[in-house]
Amino acid sequence: MPSFKLTVSTLAIAAVSATAAAARDEVRRVGSSTVFPYTQAVAESFANNTEFPSPIVESTGTGGGMQIFCGGIGEDYADITGASRSMKPSEYALCVEGGVTDITEARIGSDGLTIAISRDNDFAWDMSLAEVYLGLGAMVPVDGEWADNPYTSWDQVNPDFPAVEIEVLGPPPTSGTRDAFVELAMVAGCMELDYVAQNHDEDWAEENCARMRTDGPFIEAGENDNLIVQRLQANSNAMGIFGYSFLYENQDTLKAVTIDGVEPTPETIGDTYSISRPLYFYIKNAHRGVIPGFEEFLTEYMSDDALAPGGYLQERGLVVLSDEAREELRERVANGVTMDPIK
Amino acid sequence: MTDTTPSEGRQPRASAGEAVRNSLARRNRKQMVLQGFGIAAIVFAITMLLILLTSIIGNGYHAFTQTHVELDVFIDPEEIPEEGLPRGDYDDVLAVAMGTHFPDVDLSDRIATRELTSILSNGAQYILRDKVVADPSLIGQTISVKVPVSDPYDQLHKGLVERDTEEQFRRLDNDAIDRFDRLDDLDLVSKPLNTGLITQADSRFPELAGLKGALVGSFWALLTCFVISFPLGIGAAIYLEEFAPKNRWSDLIEININNLAAVPSVVFGLLALAVFIGWFGLPRSAPFVGGLTLALMTMPTIIIATRAALKAVPPSIREAALGVGASKNQVVFQHVLPLAMPGILTGTIIGLAQALGETAPLLLIGMNAFITSAASSPFDSATALPTQIFIWADSPERGFVSRTSAAIMVLLMFLITMNAIAIYLRSKFERKW
Numbered sequence: 027m028p029s030f031k032l033t034v035s036t037l038a039i040a041a042v043s044a045t046a047a048a049a050r051d052e053v054r055r056v057g058s059s060t061v062f063p064y065t066q067a068v069a070e071s072f073a074n075n076t077e078f079p080s081p082i083v084e085s086t087g088t089g090g091g092m093q094i095f096c097g098g099i100g101e102d103y104a105d106i107t108g109a110s111r112s113m114k115p116s117e118y119a120l121c122v123e124g125g126v127t128d129i130t131e132a133r134i135g136s137d138g139l140t141i142a143i144s145r146d147n148d149f150a151w152d153m154s155l156a157e158v159y160l161g162l163g164a165m166v167p168v169d170g171e172w173a174d175n176p177y178t179s180w181d182q183v184n185p186d187f188p189a190v191e192i193e194v195l196g197p198p199p200t201s202g203t204r205d206a207f208v209e210l211a212m213v214a215g216c217m218e219l220d221y222v223a224q225n226h227d228e229d230w231a232e233e234n235c236a237r238m239r240t241d242g243p244f245i246e247a248g249e250n251d252n253l254i255v256q257r258l259q260a261n262s263n264a265m266g267i268f269g270y271s272f273l274y275e276n277q278d279t280l281k282a283v284t285i286d287g288v289e290p291t292p293e294t295i296g297d298t299y300s301i302s303r304p305l306y307f308y309i310k311n312a313h314r315g316v317i318p319g320f321e322e323f324l325t326e327y328m329s330d331d332a333l334a335p336g337g338y339l340q341e342r343g344l345v346v347l348s349d350e351a352r353e354e355l356r357e358r359v360a361n362g363v364t365m366d367p368i369k
Numbered sequence: 370m371t372d373t374t375p376s377e378g379r380q381p382r383a384s385a386g387e388a389v390r391n392s393l394a395r396r397n398r399k400q401m402v403l404q405g406f407g408i409a410a411i412v413f414a415i416t417m418l419l420i421l422l423t424s425i426i427g428n429g430y431h432a433f434t435q436t437h438v439e440l441d442v443f444i445d446p447e448e449i450p451e452e453g454l455p456r457g458d459y460d461d462v463l464a465v466a467m468g469t470h471f472p473d474v475d476l477s478d479r480i481a482t483r484e485l486t487s488i489l490s491n492g493a494q495y496i497l498r499d500k501v502v503a504d505p506s507l508i509g510q511t512i513s514v515k516v517p518v519s520d521p522y523d524q525l526h527k528g529l530v531e532r533d534t535e536e537q538f539r540r541l542d543n544d545a546i547d548r549f550d551r552l553d554d555l556d557l558v559s560k561p562l563n564t565g566l567i568t569q570a571d572s573r574f575p576e577l578a579g580l581k582g583a584l585v586g587s588f589w590a591l592l593t594c595f596v597i598s599f600p601l602g603i604g605a606a607i608y609l610e611e612f613a614p615k616n617r618w619s620d621l622i623e624i625n626i627n628n629l630a631a632v633p634s635v636v637f638g639l640l641a642l643a644v645f646i647g648w649f650g651l652p653r654s655a656p657f658v659g660g661l662t663l664a665l666m667t668m669p670t671i672i673i674a675t676r677a678a679l680k681a682v683p684p685s686i687r688e689a690a691l692g693v694g695a696s697k698n699q700v701v702f703q704h705v706l707p708l709a710m711p712g713i714l715t716g717t718i719i720g721l722a723q724a725l726g727e728t729a730p731l732l733l734i735g736m737n738a739f740i741t742s743a744a745s746s747p748f749d750s751a752t753a754l755p756t757q758i759f760i761w762a763d764s765p766e767r768g769f770v771s772r773t774s775a776a777i778m779v780l781l782m783f784l785i786t787m788n789a790i791a792i793y794l795r796s797k798f799e800r801k802w
Contacts, residue, residue: 050652052750063765066573066739073741074495080570082654082750084738094653102650145538250763252770271765278534342573343765 050101053081053323057091058202060137060269061108061305064339065327071338072326078319088202089117095308096121105313105320109306110137110202118368128311131365132355134333136345138270138295138302139207141194141283146262149188151283155215155300157183158285161192162244163212164237167221175239192243195254196267199246206303207267208236214300255280270295271343296345305344311362328356425781429774435563435576436518436526438488438552442466443511444501455502459494460486463516470555471548488549490517492577517565517576518558520768522549526558529767566775570743571757575768578761580776585743586656586736586751587725593660593747594667594724599717601664602671609672610679611701630669637665638730646734654735654750662734663724670723674716678709711798718791722784728755754780 055065062085073080086094088109095107096117103124113121113131121129141158143151153161160166160183166175180187197204216222216235226234238244247254247266254266259279266280270290273280282290288299295302307327314320326332332339333352340346347355442462449457464486468476474485493516500514501507517523521540524530526549536543552558569579605626613619641662645651651658682705690700731737737756744751752760758780761773 054653054750059763062739063573069739070573070741080741082738082740084654084735086735102652251765252762269765275540275765275767277540278530278538281538 051318052079053106053317053320054104055081055083055106055108055307056086056094056104057106057108057307058088058110058305059085060110060202061134061307063271063342064134064305064344065106065108065307067338067342068323068327068332071332072319072323075326076319076322078322081319081323092117092120095310096124096126098124099126099310099312101317103310105310105317107308109308110206110303112304112306113308113365113368115368122367126310126312127367128362128364130309130311130359130362131306132309132359133304133306133347133351134327134344134355135305135339135347136296136302137305137343138290138299138345139203139210139267140270140273140290140301141265141267141285142258142273142276142280143265143283144258144262145279145281147281151187151265152285152287153184153283154218154286155211156218157215158211159215159219159235162194162238163216163235164239165234167219170221172221172234175241178243190263193245193261193264194243194267195245195247195257195264196238197246197251198248203267203269204238207301208238210301210303212236212238269343274343292340292343292345302345308365309359309362311364314362324359328359425774425777427774428771429778431527431529431771432566432768432775433563434527434560435565436523436558436560437515438518439513439515439557439559440466441469441511441513442497444508446509449501449508451505451508454505455498457498457501459497459501463489463493463497470552470557484545485548487545488518488522488552490519490576491574492517492572515559515561518549520575520766521545523576524767525549526553526560529771566772567779570741571739571752571760572741573739573764573766575764575766575772578769578772580754580757580779582740582743583752583754583757583776584779586659587753589656589744589747589751590659590663590731590736590753591721591725593657594663595717595721597661598664598667598671598720602668602717603675603713605668606672606675606679607701607706610676611705612697626669626672630673632666633729634666634727635729635733637662638733640665641730642733652748652750654738654740655748656736656744656751656753657747658734659731659736659753660747662730663727666727666730667717667720667724670720671713671717674720675709675713678712678716679705681712682708708800711794715791715795718787718794722787722791725787726755726780726784728759731756732759754783 053069055069062083066083069081069083072078084104088107088111091104091107091109092113095104097103103126113129121127141153160175160177161180163175165172166177167173168176177183177192179189179191181189183192196207213231213235217228217231222231222235247257251268251272254268255272255276258264258266259276265283273282273290284290285300288294290299290301309324314324329337331337333346333356334340335346337346346352440463443465445462445465448461449459464476464482467485467489468474468482471485474481476482493514496516497514500512518526521530522545525532525541525546530539530541532546541549549558565577565579567579567584568581569577570582572578609619609623613622641658645658645661646653651661686704686708687700690704691697695703731753736751736753737760738750738752739760740750740752754776758773758776761769761776
């Protein structure tokens, strides 16, 4: 059968050329889904304004990104990875194992997590972090005992709240947003409770307050934040937890639950609004000057068009750095300053 | 007592016909209930299908049009010097063009200018640039260009954002809406068919985002999948059906192939990640790797379909061919295989249609990256249709809600077309023996 021979030889050629085609001429980015929209914006602007091929921007989650990034040096491994928290010691060890030791850490700004509710809900919701914890924590102090969360309605948490059932939609444990929410809202809120403040320390709180309740009022709604938005629009008593950009895009139907009286806005996030987190990306310096366009991509990322107040990253919801911090960052990225080992 | 018992036992036997008659109503009722359940199940399925289709079409049809605004742009040689091409201040030129309709806006005021030009899509300057680069003689002339408006204005024009929402809760304030309405009153705003949905690659701006990258990626992946799984699948099936001895080993292989067809696709994705990317060092996100993975999944389907088609060819054909002295090889390739071909092709197309809609394995090998250009070979990074839907569904911009549904409609259209071809082939060429 000549056609069969033909296919076999095509396959053989394809397999051989695959190895040749692996030579990479575009920048490859992996990492956090929170930093993804910002890198995406830089990538598109970079592709439009230069002759270099479009960068490949992949959203793998912070942890997944570290694994690919730290795998090694060479075309098969990513050039930068985004992270919605700083690199962990275990991840740094992984990088060292892969031979990736010359890394520059770049903190590009902050991002706010919001608790949102439908505008059809008439109550002006304002909570303290302690109240957020009492509504959503798996274990809470009840009559001086550390016990399963008994609250089912918001007026049990604070008599000033309306008597509506606690129903909060949020991200699953695999999500970086969930990690950040647990750390910034749950653990912090737990430590505001008198019972915890009097009897226990921070380590205890981190160990015991990190679990969201699983008896119904907190609903894991999957990684898709648009789904949460739709469910909030349909049910005016439900609240949802997601990044600020989703609230910003849907502010005609959703409003924020203010935290200690502070509403999340680009001005308050990173300042007085308490549920905000730093965003990072990590640069593999060994790839600079090797991957075509990498240096120019970093220049675009650090440009005023992108990073300064009024730049396109702020338009996308990034809370930008102060002028000094930005200048310092630009300096560090341009010189490829190696970060200190994390132990 | 002992005498009466047998007579009681005999009694029903004597009136068996009556017993049947008596139970008739009950049996009819049972049948009615069964039918009722069947009909209810079908009605339920159809209702769900209708709800799904209505919601997809209801959301998605908005994305098939895109609001554009027509501007007379003077390509100012001061701003865009010919020797500087392709660079130039295209956004300033566009701002001046916008300014002619808004004499009250001071163009030296940066913030006011930015508010004014926010009506235009970010891509407008690149559309203008591409026009000028393609024909530098335009410099110094006034040309009429039609550029897309940015997403918030597109949503407004399509009525997806309520105008009577309180001003502070809207993306666009009253001034912005007034400016847009002024353009609309001047008859500059139109809503043509959104060809960009097919001709453009992905973008972070909904008004510029299209499916070209995904369509090209899916094409390369399916081509790779077909080139690998079709010959291998048919070869395996012919060997197993026509040549392999029937023993414990061939039984074991058969069972395993049937099991393989039922393995969840995510498992193949993990396998591909470990073997193709980790071990062979093939590039991430490449449609070639996606195609290899999909081929692993499609092969069992093709083998099973081919074996069924070969089995359906009556033994008399084989015996007649052998009888006139044909070799086993000739029998298979000249007689049995051509007769089985319609069935094989049907199975292959259905297998490929399945592969087209497969998402999980592609996510694992990184075919869900954001790339603003289409792949030019199977080794360039790309997305595929289902992963593109996945990316868009997760984007915060409002415009992506309708685009997600539109992409689902495009995917469904391809699936329906492929299945229709399969049905046509089967009804046209299948022979009844």
